[in-house]
Amino acid sequence: MKRLKQYLLTMAGVTVLSSGSLMAQYLVGGTDFVFISSDAILSTDVAYQPWNSLANFGDGSNANTSGAVILADGNDSWNFDFTVPAPEITAIELWTRVGALTDNGMQDFSVSFFDGNDLLMGTETGSAALTASWQTFATSQSYVGAASFVVNFTSNFGQSTAAEVNELRFATPTAVPEPSGALMVGLAGVVLLLRRSRRALAA
Ligand SMILES: [Ca+2]
Numbered sequence: 001m002k003r004l005k006q007y008l009l010t011m012a013g014v015t016v017l018s019s020g021s022l023m024a025q026y027l028v029g030g031t032d033f034v035f036i037s038s039d040a041i042l043s044t045d046v047a048y049q050p051w052n053s054l055a056n057f058g059d060g061s062n063a064n065t066s067g068a069v070i071l072a073d074g075n076d077s078w079n080f081d082f083t084v085p086a087p088e089i090t091a092i093e094l095w096t097r098v099g100a101l102t103d104n105g106m107q108d109f110s111v112s113f114f115d116g117n118d119l120l121m122g123t124e125t126g127s128a129a130l131t132a133s134w135q136t137f138a139t140s141q142s143y144v145g146a147a148s149f150v151v152n153f154t155s156n157f158g159q160s161t162a163a164e165v166n167e168l169r170f171a172t173p174t175a176v177p178e179p180s181g182a183l184m185v186g187l188a189g190v191v192l193l194l195r196r197s198r199r200a201l202a203a
Helices: 054-058 181-202
Strands: 005-012 026-027 033-038 068-071 076-085 088-096 108-113 119-129 134-144 150-155 162-173
Touching: 026 088, 054 068, 054 162, 088 108, 088 119, 119 134, 150 162
Parallel strands: 005 076
Antiparallel strands: 005 033, 026 162, 068 162, 076 150, 088 134, 088 162, 108 119, 108 150
């Protein structure tokens, strides 16, 4: 059985907005969630220092100088535990680290969401490309009230002993303000005035 690497964060201060919008806001590490602990083993390769840090995986920065290089200790699976502020999660976004001597960018992954009773709500899977850009993976269902989740990287593009990933974030719907009643009345008045003006011109 593969040894699991755990990475624990808590999240706070997130504004939960109503759903139903096509727009999204992002839950960003360092602001919306805070690194607590991990038992993953980091690379000691000098080429990857000093940004090789478990906390860098969820620090809100996708810069290569804020990438995390995570060793699997001979295994090829990495697990990360998080706690969530119970927003509605509709997409997972990952930034694969690209560069250095060997590209070990993470590739296949899964994310399992759990409710407040640690019951599994569902598992999402995806396969990332080796590219330095945000890659969005829409979830197959909307996770409302998720209390925790586990990210598991199962493969990468290079050596089987490391997974390189700069950043993780999540998308949650953002409310789009609807026109207020007063504004609608105001617009109706403008339309009425325009019609009257046209009539006056036509007369
Ligand atoms: Ca980072």
